[in-house]
Amino acid sequence: MTVDLARFHDSFFDESFESLATMEAALLRLEAGATGAETINTVFRVAHSLKGGAGMFGFHDIVSFTHTLEAVLDALRGRRLQTSAALTGLLLGSVDLLRGMLEATRAGQPVDLQRMADLQFDLELLVAQPAAPAPAARIRLRPGLDLHRRGNDPLQVLGELAKLGRVTVRADIASLPPLADLDPGTCHLAWEITADTAAPREAIAHVFEWMDHDGHVEIDAGPAAAASSAPAVPAAPVAVPGAGPATAAAGAPDAGSIRVGVEKLDDLMNSVGELVITQTMLAQVAGATGGLDERLHRGLLQLERNVRELQESVMRVRMLPISAVFSRFPRLVRDLAQRFGKRIELQLGGEHTELDKTVLEKIGDPLVHLVRNSIDHGIEPPDVRTARGKNPVGTIHLDASQRGGCIVVEVRDDGAGLDRRRIIERARKLGLLVADEEPDELAVNELIFAPGFSTADQATDVSGRGVGMDVVRRNVKALGGSIEVESRVGEGARFTLTLPFTLAIVDGQTVAVGGERYVVPVTSIVESLRLAPGAATRVAGSGGDVFTFRGDYLPVVRLHELFGVQPAADELHSGLIMVVEGDGRRAGLFVDDVEGQLQAVIKSIEANYEAVDGVSGATITADGNVALILDVPALVRTAGQRRPGVRA
Amino acid sequence: MSAVPAQVLTFCVGGETYGIDILCVHEIRGWSPVTRIPNSPSQLSGVLNLRGTIVPVIDMRVRFGVEAGITPSTVIVVLSLQGARGRREVGLVVDSVADVLELAPDSVRDLPPVGTRDNSDLLGLATLGGRTVMLLEPAGLVQEERGT
Amino acid sequence: MPRKKPARRVRSAVALPPVCGLEQAPALQAGLLRALASKGSVTLDASAVERVDTAGVQLLVAFWRDRRATGRGVAWYGAGPVLQAAFDALGLAETVALAAGGDAP
Numbered sequence: 001m002t003v004d005l006a007r008f009h010d011s012f013f014d015e016s017f018e019s020l021a022t023m024e025a026a027l028l029r030l031e032a033g034a035t036g037a038e039t040i041n042t043v044f045r046v047a048h049s050l051k052g053g054a055g056m057f058g059f060h061d062i063v064s065f066t067h068t069l070e071a072v073l074d075a076l077r078g079r080r081l082q083t084s085a086a087l088t089g090l091l092l093g094s095v096d097l098l099r100g101m102l103e104a105t106r107a108g109q110p111v112d113l114q115r116m117a118d119l120q121f122d123l124e125l126l127v128a129q130p131a132a133p134a135p136a137a138r139i140r141l142r143p144g145l146d147l148h149r150r151g152n153d154p155l156q157v158l159g160e161l162a163k164l165g166r167v168t169v170r171a172d173i174a175s176l177p178p179l180a181d182l183d184p185g186t187c188h189l190a191w192e193i194t195a196d197t198a199a200p201r202e203a204i205a206h207v208f209e210w211m212d213h214d215g216h217v218e219i220d221a222g223p224a225a226a227a228s229s230a231p232a233v234p235a236a237p238v239a240v241p242g243a244g245p246a247t248a249a250a251g252a253p254d255a256g257s258i259r260v261g262v263e264k265l266d267d268l269m270n271s272v273g274e275l276v277i278t279q280t281m282l283a284q285v286a287g288a289t290g291g292l293d294e295r296l297h298r299g300l301l302q303l304e305r306n307v308r309e310l311q312e313s314v315m316r317v318r319m320l321p322i323s324a325v326f327s328r329f330p331r332l333v334r335d336l337a338q339r340f341g342k343r344i345e346l347q348l349g350g351e352h353t354e355l356d357k358t359v360l361e362k363i364g365d366p367l368v369h370l371v372r373n374s375i376d377h378g379i380e381p382p383d384v385r386t387a388r389g390k391n392p393v394g395t396i397h398l399d400a401s402q403r404g405g406c407i408v409v410e411v412r413d414d415g416a417g418l419d420r421r422r423i424i425e426r427a428r429k430l431g432l433l434v435a436d437e438e439p440d441e442l443a444v445n446e447l448i449f450a451p452g453f454s455t456a457d458q459a460t461d462v463s464g465r466g467v468g469m470d471v472v473r474r475n476v477k478a479l480g481g482s483i484e485v486e487s488r489v490g491e492g493a494r495f496t497l498t499l500p501f502t503l504a505i506v507d508g509q510t511v512a513v514g515g516e517r518y519v520v521p522v523t524s525i526v527e528s529l530r531l532a533p534g535a536a537t538r539v540a541g542s543g544g545d546v547f548t549f550r551g552d553y554l555p556v557v558r559l560h561e562l563f564g565v566q567p568a569a570d571e572l573h574s575g576l577i578m579v580v581e582g583d584g585r586r587a588g589l590f591v592d593d594v595e596g597q598l599q600a601v602i603k604s605i606e607a608n609y610e611a612v613d614g615v616s617g618a619t620i621t622a623d624g625n626v627a628l629i630l631d632v633p634a635l636v637r638t639a640g641q642r643r644p645g646v647r648a
Numbered sequence: 649m650s651a652v653p654a655q656v657l658t659f660c661v662g663g664e665t666y667g668i669d670i671l672c673v674h675e676i677r678g679w680s681p682v683t684r685i686p687n688s689p690s691q692l693s694g695v696l697n698l699r700g701t702i703v704p705v706i707d708m709r710v711r712f713g714v715e716a717g718i719t720p721s722t723v724i725v726v727l728s729l730q731g732a733r734g735r736r737e738v739g740l741v742v743d744s745v746a747d748v749l750e751l752a753p754d755s756v757r758d759l760p761p762v763g764t765r766d767n768s769d770l771l772g773l774a775t776l777g778g779r780t781v782m783l784l785e786p787a788g789l790v791q792e793e794r795g796t
Numbered sequence: 797m798p799r800k801k802p803a804r805r806v807r808s809a810v811a812l813p814p815v816c817g818l819e820q821a822p823a824l825q826a827g828l829l830r831a832l833a834s835k836g837s838v839t840l841d842a843s844a845v846e847r848v849d850t851a852g853v854q855l856l857v858a859f860w861r862d863r864r865a866t867g868r869g870v871a872w873y874g875a876g877p878v879l880q881a882a883f884d885a886l887g888l889a890e891t892v893a894l895a896a897g898g899d900a901p
Binding site for chain 1: 818821822824825828829832848849850851853854855857858859861862882885886887888891
Binding site: 273 | 681682683684685686687688694695696697699700701702703704736737738
């Protein structure tokens, strides 16, 4: 394989994963009863293009498998095969397999050939099975006289028809004039066609659509129906959409979008960042000069506005709709509901809510966990629901919306709600509650976020592994978000995640330590205070200091010592203590002073260098210099504190 | 030993002349203050903002153990290097840049073992225009700049 | 493949063009008309045919029927799968003796 081709690997994989998601969505629609040709066509197209792409790169296993898949889909498309739960099950399995194969291929690992062969065998079996005896449709075709001149060719139409089933054609040449008098532009032939097909009348009519305008087409669908227009197969009630003959162009909703590499967007962001710095510099120069020409002053203000708008626009370009994450849930819910013998309907809302790619990449896992939790613990089995007078089909809502500067994602179910009694029981067993303690509702809800907490009766492979809501909360907090739960017994539970739009920008507070400036994320700041002389206590032998804050002893982190900087002052009372919290622990950062706030666009230090202890990233300040962003959880950890403060 | 570059950018550090493959050189910029990285090796003077990316800067004077000071001729040579993790940029603080010189492949001699210094960042020696030029191995620079 | 019988004066041949479609129909019709009155057996040389549409099929059917109506022979030479498939699909293979390897006298 040439190096040049390898350059395209990434985009092949990216596109393939994306189109597999499209395929999966279409299959789920199919399973839900959609029989529209376009749905099947979508699936077919994905398989087909995947085969083509894989062929180009020499991924033979993928080619071989997609080839089999294509045959099945072609049979489905040609109505030689009927949709069934078994079929969609196999097809969904194929999506999983292909995903696995692509992942393995991308990683240079061997693909699971055994699994592939098994599935391939099942699929082939499906195609080989004789189709259910299909009722015959009789079609009489008397094409319009100038059919050929109008560019219609019965030959092609009959070819199309043959795809729907076995076709017997009888031609009638009675109207064919002698060769000498024959007008080649006119169709003098007529046909009587019998098609053994399960396809509904509409599908057949669709084939003849163009002929119908200038010819005579009579379709008698079904053997008994002499001139009935009823569908041939009542079980397949959805008609082929009455669109034009070319349906291939449909089903590509993002035709107006282009694919751009993230690095290109980063470049754009960087350029805009430079522009902001230049603009700031101009504003500073103007401020220092004073007595500025009025027009120049206005121009600078205009520039500032424009630059800010440009920056926001570029940020928006990075935003993706949350549907990218939501799209995996229909499948997940289907599979899990099946496994637990529950009947669940998933309702998605606010799928167009946009958020930054950085957040999007990280919220998938917490959401999966919450939805799994709802399926496992929330929604009751159908018989229980019926007994409780509820709809046997449970509903899980997944809603996204924008609130202020945040994204709110809600996972809501109409299940049993949190089981207060069991939670308390479990908490006592884990020692999270003293035996007689009767917590209020809020406290009970908080308990489920405690480390190691899980109320599942038996450990399932879905949830209840002991890693549960605490992990979810920790992940969400790491994103700078929060999670809350509300519950009503017997009515359901609602988990609300509040997340920032983006991880690319953080609101920061600049602190000064000696000649250095560091940025502390505002979300991790609790309070800044000045210690009175003697307020801190040196802990014997440790070399560390502690001070009291809201009844807790907190350790002091001397940034200058940690970072090897000469501070303006060494005495704790001559500087500032910034109380910060990270991973649920608190500590006091000792700094010289607190300076301005800024919106810091987070830059990676690792991209060109390496990870730096105590630093999570860097940002460019208004003057174009680099400022390091502090990794508060890491700094708090270095303070050696295990619990959020020892009781004073 | 890597292939001998066809053209090298020569620069001075502590009175000695060094050369580096011109193809690695991304740009040359005037010296500007950098942001110190806590607990980093002494030769890493810090990081700077290169059009929005954070680029580490190695002080070659510290690296080669010579007197360091900032003069009007002090510049930062920014290199763009292809490494295992993709393209990386790194800046070198040098006393001044001199020329771009053609290099004949046979004009390069291996470095004789001298002292105990790890010379993996040196490609060899070449005599150019009557001066001895030490050719730098760019990959060696980045390797050593990490770790420690 | 060489012709089975030596070419004689009584046997004339019509070479069909690679594309027997509507665009080529006038020329094809003219060629067929010239051969229509031919006294001996006419061979339709289809060895070059790559594409055919219903307009072309219709001409060939008319020619075949008219020849047969006057009791004169027509034979195919080199009728490939393309032609075969077209006549099959249109239910006309039997009409022109292309069904199941029928080489007409």
